[in-house]
Amino acid sequence: MAEKELLGSIELNRIYQRDCIEGMRMLPNESVDLIIADPPYNIGAKGNHIKSEEKRFSAIKEEWDTIDNFEEFNLKWLTECHRILRNGGSLLVWGSRHNIYLCGYQIDSLGLQIKTHYTWYKTNSMPCLTGRNPSESTEQLIWATKGSNWTYDLEYAKSINGGKNIRNVFMTTQTPQSEKKAGKHPSQKRGEGLTDMLIRLHSRENDIVVVPFCGSGTECVEAVRASRNFIAFETEPSYIEIANKRLDIAHSEEEAE
Numbered sequence: 263m264a265e266k267e268l269l270g271s272i273e274l275n276r277i278y279q280r281d282c283i284e285g286m287r288m289l290p291n292e293s294v295d296l297i298i299a300d301p302p303y304n305i306g307a308k309g310n311h312i313k314s315e316e317k318r319f320s321a322i323k324e325e326w327d328t329i330d331n332f333e334e335f336n337l338k339w340l341t342e343c344h345r346i347l348r349n350g351g352s353l354l355v356w357g358s359r360h361n362i363y364l365c366g367y368q369i370d371s372l373g374l375q376i377k378t379h380y381t382w383y384k385t386n387s388m389p390c391l392t393g394r395n396p397s398e399s400t401e402q403l404i405w406a407t408k409g410s411n412w413t414y415d416l417e418y419a420k421s422i423n424g425g426k427n428i429r430n431v432f433m434t435t436q437t438p439q440s441e442k443k444a445g446k447h448p449s450q451k452r453g454e455g456l457t458d459m460l461i462r463l464h465s466r467e468n469d470i471v472v473v474p475f476c477g478s479g480t481e482c483v484e485a486v487r488a489s490r491n492f493i494a495f496e497t498e499p500s501y502i503e504i505a506n507k508r509l510d511i512a513h514s515e516e517e518a519e
């Protein structure tokens with residue numbers, strides 16, 4: 263049997279059922295190339311949850327997305343990200359108006375350099391049925407770096423945009439059903455045309471990508487497809503089951519090629 267590759271005491275290419283703050287504490291300083299975090303946005307918190315008129319359009323209201331000490335929680339996991347990121351490494355953090363300003367402030371305070379924020383414009387997002395707000399149709403992604411030698415694969419950027427550098431906007435439909443065959447997660451990110459591109463833009467082959475909030479494993483699957491290593495943490499076992507099923511599919515596709 264092939265020997266397992268380790269980073270500190272953590273195995274590469276494995277999802278750990280563990281709080282990501284504890285998990286990342288087990289990784290050495292300055293040891294990883296890219297961190298792609300899709301954290302709780304705290305939409306479930308009191309005051310943040312938008313009521314819609316139709317139940318089928320109700321916003322995410324999961325226990326894991328309802329955090330009382332949100333500032334402290336974010337600062338803890340972002341501090342670990344800052345510590346484990348190598349010089350030249352990148353941190354990508356997803357968010358909406360509920361968390362992105364706070365995370366941006368904390369990332370900046372920790373001394374990482376915010377290079378840009380990407381916008382994901384979801385062309386088929388649900389309408390605002392109350393008519394009291396515009397229909398939410400974007401999510402934001404902060405790209406921050408450590409040191410000056412960051413990875414941005416311009417050749418790849420050109421290859422996905424007709425020979426020109428990309429703009430900092432991704433315009434796609436929401437996560438398609440075809441990516442949900444292994445089971446459903448309430449906030450599964452899109453793989454094709456979004457996560458796959460972000461990983462290829464901000465890391466190189468064989469790099470180590472840390473996924474603190476694994477959910478159904480989109481970032482892990484796309485890391486495998488792009489020949490990167492991953493380390494992932496997730497607290498909810500049923501989501502890990504979905505993610506592992508998706509990884510099995512990705513590995514079997516790789517073998518078939």
Ligand SMILES: C[S@@+](CC[C@H](N)C(=O)[O-])C[C@H]1O[C@@H](n2cnc3c(N)ncnc32)[C@H](O)[C@@H]1O
Nearest residue numbers: 281282300326450451475477478479480496497
């Ligand atoms: C926004 S979802 C990530 C979805 C993922 N990008 C996908 O495509 O499936 C956030 C996930 O973080 C998990 N989570 C929440 N707090 C956590 C923590 N402290 N450590 C690890 N995972 C956590 C939740 O169970 C949830 O599945």
